[in-house]
Amino acid sequence: MTRLPEEIATARLVLRVPTPADAPAVNVAVRASFAELSEWMGWSVELQTMEESEEFCTESREKWRDDREYAVLMILKENGAVIGGCGYPNLDWEVPKFEIGYWCHSAHVGRGYVSEASHALTRLAFDELNAARVEIRMDDKNERSWRVAERLGFKLEGVIQADARTNAGGLRDTRIYALLNSIGLNVLAGVSA
Numbered sequence: 001m002t003r004l005p006e007e008i009a010t011a012r013l014v015l016r017v018p019t020p021a022d023a024p025a026v027n028v029a030v031r032a033s034f035a036e037l038s039e040w041m042g043w044s045v046e047l048q049t050m051e052e053s054e055e056f057c058t059e060s061r062e063k064w065r066d067d068r069e070y071a072v073l074m075i076l077k078e079n080g081a082v083i084g085g086c087g088y089p090n091l092d093w094e095v096p097k098f099e100i101g102y103w104c105h106s107a108h109v110g111r112g113y114v115s116e117a118s119h120a121l122t123r124l125a126f127d128e129l130n131a132a133r134v135e136i137r138m139d140d141k142n143e144r145s146w147r148v149a150e151r152l153g154f155k156l157e158g159v160i161q162a163d164a165r166t167n168a169g170g171l172r173d174t175r176i177y178a179l180l181n182s183i184g185l186n187v188l189a190g191v192s193a
């Protein structure tokens with residue numbers, strides 16, 4: 001029995017574990033956003049095929065069922081459109097700690113959807129999953145992503161140098177933002193998302 005909910009509702013979104021039926025909508029959203037995704041996401045090296053989208057949906061469900069990973073779609077309540085994805089790409093139940101990851105369909109960037117979803121994932125971690133720590137990591141150059149973490153009150157802990165390779169092959173420095181349990185709850189209480 002998983003500890004992670006199949007669905008979370010926020011003001012404007014439903015965050016839901018994908019089913020195989022979501023593959024076509026995921027494929028459209030990912031392909032439409034390829035220019036931005038390929039700059040920042042290690043998994044977006046080439047245009048995603050429909051088979052890969054189907055695989056993503058199926059595997060996400062399996063990993064969700066046994067608590068290995070949490071990938072949910074960001075779905076607009078008003079029309080059911082898939083406008084991105086988020087979740088905990090890395091989690092450690094021993095600590096417990098959760099890393100939040102996200103991407104947004106390029107046509108829907110700049111409306112606060114990612115901050116709204118990340119706020120809900122942070123609350124879930126602290127309120128329901130007993131998190132000691134929630135973190136967000138990103139390429140040091142990804143300023144839009146810094147702003148999501150900072151808008152939610154996450155604290156910059158540091159920048160790790162030469163931590164990874166970009167898809168273009170260059171070296172990447174990684175920013176690490178975190179919220180800790182009691183501090184996180186207080187900070188989030190003062191943030192509307």
Ligand SMILES: CC(C)(COP(=O)(O)OP(=O)(O)OC[C@H]1O[C@@H](n2cnc3c(N)ncnc32)[C@H](O)[C@@H]1OP(=O)(O)O)[C@@H](O)C(=O)NCCC(=O)NCCS
Pocket residue numbers: 036037040041102103104105108109110111112113114115116137138139142144145147148193
């Ligand atoms: C990083 C990324 C997710 C940020 O998306 P985003 O749309 O800027 O983030 P949000 O949804 O939180 O929106 C915030 C923006 O909407 C604006 N906004 C509008 N309405 C808003 C609302 N109701 N609430 C909050 N912000 C709102 C904010 O002012 C902000 O704009 P600004 O950054 O220009 O000041 C997006 O650029 C992306 O998908 N990039 C490619 C993938 C990626 O880099 N993922 C992260 C890897 S670590």
